[in-house]
Amino acid sequence: MFLDFEKAYDRVNWDFMYDVLEAFNFGPVFISWIKLMYHSPIIHLVINGELSQAIYPTRGVKQGDPLSALLFVLSVEPLSQLLRNHEEYSLPFSEELFAMAMFFADDTTLVSSSLEDLERQLELVQEFCTQSGAKLNVGKCKVLTLNGNQDVPRHPRLSMVTSGTPTKYLGILFGHRLSDQVQINALSDSFYQSFITWGCRARTLRGRRLLANTMMLSKLWHYTAVIHIPEDTVAKWQSMVYKFILTRKRHKEDKHMSLINSGVAYHPSLGLRIPHIASRIRAQRVQRLQFLFQTDNEEPSLWSVLPKQLFRRCMEPFARHSSWDCLMYHPNHNTNHMRLEVLPLLWRKIWDNWHRIPLTRKCPETPTQS
Numbered sequence: 299m300f301l302d303f304e305k306a307y308d309r310v311n312w313d314f315m316y317d318v319l320e321a322f323n324f325g326p327v328f329i330s331w332i333k334l335m336y337h338s339p340i341i342h343l344v345i346n347g348e349l350s351q352a353i354y355p356t357r358g359v360k361q362g363d364p365l366s367a368l369l370f371v372l373s374v375e376p377l378s379q380l381l382r383n384h385e386e387y388s389l390p391f392s393e394e395l396f397a398m399a400m401f402f403a404d405d406t407t408l409v410s411s412s413l414e415d416l417e418r419q420l421e422l423v424q425e426f427c428t429q430s431g432a433k434l435n436v437g438k439c440k441v442l443t444l445n446g447n448q449d450v451p452r453h454p455r456l457s458m459v460t461s462g463t464p465t466k467y468l469g470i471l472f473g474h475r476l477s478d479q480v481q482i483n484a485l486s487d488s489f490y491q492s493f494i495t496w497g498c499r500a501r502t503l504r505g506r507r508l509l510a511n512t513m514m515l516s517k518l519w520h521y522t523a524v525i526h527i528p529e530d531t532v533a534k535w536q537s538m539v540y541k542f543i544l545t546r547k548r549h550k551e552d553k554h555m556s557l558i559n560s561g562v563a564y565h566p567s568l569g570l571r572i573p574h575i576a577s578r579i580r581a582q583r584v585q586r587l588q589f590l591f592q593t594d595n596e597e598p599s600l601w602s603v604l605p606k607q608l609f610r611r612c613m614e615p616f617a618r619h620s621s622w623d624c625l626m627y628h629p630n631h632n633t634n635h636m637r638l639e640v641l642p643l644l645w646r647k648i649w650d651n652w653h654r655i656p657l658t659r660k661c662p663e664t665p666t667q668s
């Protein structure tokens with residue numbers, strides 16, 4: 299369930315915030331500094347070049363203050379602890395790890411295995427709101443059913459996301475039985491529109507290359523890190539970047555003829571250094587796998603437990619009980635010794651990309667039989 303708190307930053311109760319700081323043992327000196335910052339503040343707004351009458355706020359954290367984000371996160375932490383204390387309402391990922399909520403700034407998401415447990419979690423959220431001064435906008439909260447094999451249930455009090463309807467979380471579109479093409483089409487439209495919006499700002503090749511990196515391609519990396527992009531879509535994006543940098547064309551329908559060898563165009567030092575999208579995506583996939591490796595030496599986290607379980611399942615019962623035995627083999631779709639269908643498409647592509655890397659680049663030392 300995606301929660302919507304009404305004016306989350308503006309409704310932080312100062313007394314509650316001070317109590318939270320004291321409970322986390324920040325010390326009397328630090329707390330006294332925070333109290334001094336929020337003691338009888340006066341705000342004036344600049345409207346049409348003139349100062350408005352004085353405003354005397356009684357709650358909320360200051361906008362633009364780098365400390366405000368941290369104070370807000372600390373003020374929400376009691377809600378996280380309250381939910382963690384009731385694992386019976388959560389969604390079990392393993393015998394030791396439970397998912398009950400995800401927090402990112404003011405975006406809060408409840409995770410449960412049933413609507414009944416979700417209602418119990420909402421009661422805990424309402425209890426937190428009563429004590430902290432927060433206000434939950436129930437009408438804007440949305441419930442997403444994760445199991446695509448079941449129809450979306452109806453509920454008299456909760457707003458259920460209907461099948462095929464996208465809802466956005468941290469910029470990514472999610473939905474029940476939602477086609478991957480919905481996200482890709484939305485991303486492509488935004489990407490192509492950025493050339494029309496920003497393309498006239500640069501007149502030199504170096505300027506257009508800088509503009510493409512900062513204003514156009516920067517729109518893609520957040521999505522390509524977590525979503526599989528088809529190769530034909532990547533090729534169209536690359537063509538758009540190529541013709542914009544070399545010919546200043548800003549519309550995807552514009553035609554162009556390439557007279558430059560690709561090795562010269564994309565070479566990072568000797569060539570024109572045109573950004574190569576496919577290479578960046580491959581680097582993201584290797585980095586994602588590297589992050590997954592590193593979690594073996596860390597506390598279990600929600601994002602890493604499920605991929606490890608799926609990697610083990612796709613090799614059972616023909617390999618050892620290990621998460622990484624699969625990386626020693628090519629992801630062959632024509633064998634019965636692998637069950638690639640249990641892996642999401644993104645992780646299958648990550649595995650395939652890992653296999654394409656030469657062994658000499660995977661290992662710091664040359665493997666030997668000894």
